[in-house]
Amino acid sequence: MFGLKKTPPIRTLIGEGTAITGEMQFVEGLRIDGEVKGDIVATGEGRSVLVISDKAKVTGKVKADHVIINGLIEGPVEATQLLELQPKARIVGDVYYGALEMHQGATIAGGLHPLKNEDDKPALKLASNNG
Template sequence: MFGHKQPTIKSLISPGCAIEGNVVFQDGLRLDGELRGNVLGRPGSASILVVSESATVHGEIEADHVIVNGAVHGPVRARVMLELQPKARVLGDVTYQALEMHQGALVNGRLCPMQDAAASVVPAAPQVSD
């Protein structure tokens, strides 16, 4: 998936823990508690974020591989892969390169697949003369 070994989970925000503020991480982060702020996997290094069934995020999420089975109130951007597991509840737009969505997962927002730069160029409409 990353072209090399997937990163391991090295950090944990445990159940009952509530954090206010942005979190920047590399490698892997598992979130079982509540976070009010943005969660960002450090660009340039492989990252995986797991938002467990007991977790809630109020803010933006961005990482290479994002697995959601809890609640997210904000946009989610998965640079490589987004997995929405059965109890996922996302209130915001999701952007992804690859998507796996299980039955029962809910997204209240837009599903926005990423496109490479060449594919995202839309040809101009022809001019119509009167």
């Protein structure tokens, strides 16, 4: 879908009940089930994936190639390739995306800003519960 290749492995987990303050940088994959106060930015070469679970809360900027959100983010979100907003996703801040998939129930309190792709047309897919 959307020309993405194999998803990188998730090598790091911030578990439920864990709270971190400060900027986080990661390569490949990161899953957050806890709370982070600070920016989370993917670095390095290659693809990156960031998963924000329904139990997670992030206060700060979020940036990765592929971002999957089902929790709360208070701050701007940038997904250079694909942003997936699951039903419990809540974003308070502007959203920048290469392609966007949004499920019913997800909310955004901020602006939507498509990043330019080859055709200068943003890719948008509305997800349905019917598969």
